[in-house]
Amino acid sequence: MRKLFEKSEIWFAVMWIIIYVVGFSTADSISESMGIPKLVTAVFAIVLSVILLLFAKKNDLMGYFGLCRLQGSIRQFLFFLPLIIVSSVNFWNGVSCNQSALEAVLFVISMIGVGFLEELIFRGFLFKAMCRDNVKTAIVVSSLTFGFGHIVNLLRGAELAENLQQLIYASAIGFCFTVLFYVGKSIIPCIIVHALVNSTSIFGVDGNATLQIITTIIITVVSVAYGVYLLRRSPQKNTAS
Numbered sequence: 001m002r003k004l005f006e007k008s009e010i011w012f013a014v015m016w017i018i019i020y021v022v023g024f025s026t027a028d029s030i031s032e033s034m035g036i037p038k039l040v041t042a043v044f045a046i047v048l049s050v051i052l053l054l055f056a057k058k059n060d061l062m063g064y065f066g067l068c069r070l071q072g073s074i075r076q077f078l079f080f081l082p083l084i085i086v087s088s089v090n091f092w093n094g095v096s097c098n099q100s101a102l103e104a105v106l107f108v109i110s111m112i113g114v115g116f117l118e119e120l121i122f123r124g125f126l127f128k129a130m131c132r133d134n135v136k137t138a139i140v141v142s143s144l145t146f147g148f149g150h151i152v153n154l155l156r157g158a159e160l161a162e163n164l165q166q167l168i169y170a171s172a173i174g175f176c177f178t179v180l181f182y183v184g185k186s187i188i189p190c191i192i193v194h195a196l197v198n199s200t201s202i203f204g205v206d207g208n209a210t211l212q213i214i215t216t217i218i219i220t221v222v223s224v225a226y227g228v229y230l231l232r233r234s235p236q237k238n239t240a241s
Contacts, residue, residue, distance in 0.1 A: 045113025065124030090204030115195030147171025
């Protein structure tokens with residue numbers, strides 16, 4: 001892995017995006033065929049997370065990939081209030097859980113893994129690989145790649161309208177997270193919020209079509225506005241090219 005990383009960080013990132021997408025889709029399918037949803041997925045998420053974490057630690061890349069403390073005061077980041085709003089989205093229509101305890105635990109483990117892996121791969125790997133040449137392009141590509149990567153949910157039975165809304169707000173959240181990493185040099189807050197949003201989705205109550213549209217608009221506006229705010233307040237904004 002080290003040789004590929006040193007030769008081309010872009011292809012290193014692309015390789016792990018492919019491994020992540022194909023691996024999780026395959027693990028989900030195997031889990032379903034076994035009759036225990038997320039069983040193999042949870043194991044795969046843990047194994048892949050450990051592999052990438054060990055790679056970063058062994059090669060002294062923890063700080064480079066953002067696996068470190070945030071740079072700057074909490075006040076500078078508005079006490080993360082916009083992120084708190086985003087992380088609470090699954091509870092806006094109520095709380096419920098129709099799964100067994102085992103299914104819920106496996107789902108939560110899988111989604112925590114997704115939060116960690118997607119932030120590390122799309123922010124730590126992809127964004128860092130691109131930002132050396134052009135920060136603005138890197139932010140756009142990282143955000144849209146993250147957002148449109150959710151189109152694979154169509155293959156898992158998601159409805160078209162629901163999936164399109166997901167692509168919109170996921171891209172907005174991706175923009176917010178990418179800027180947060182760019183400004184604060186850490187993906188830890190992004191991992192925490194991402195993991196919370198994903199893992200709590202099993203306990204949320206789906207609203208009707210109108211409420212889903214309203215939710216999409218709110219999350220999109222909050223995420224984009226927060227990202228723009230951070231960019232404008234960042235001392236690095238004049239160095240972005």
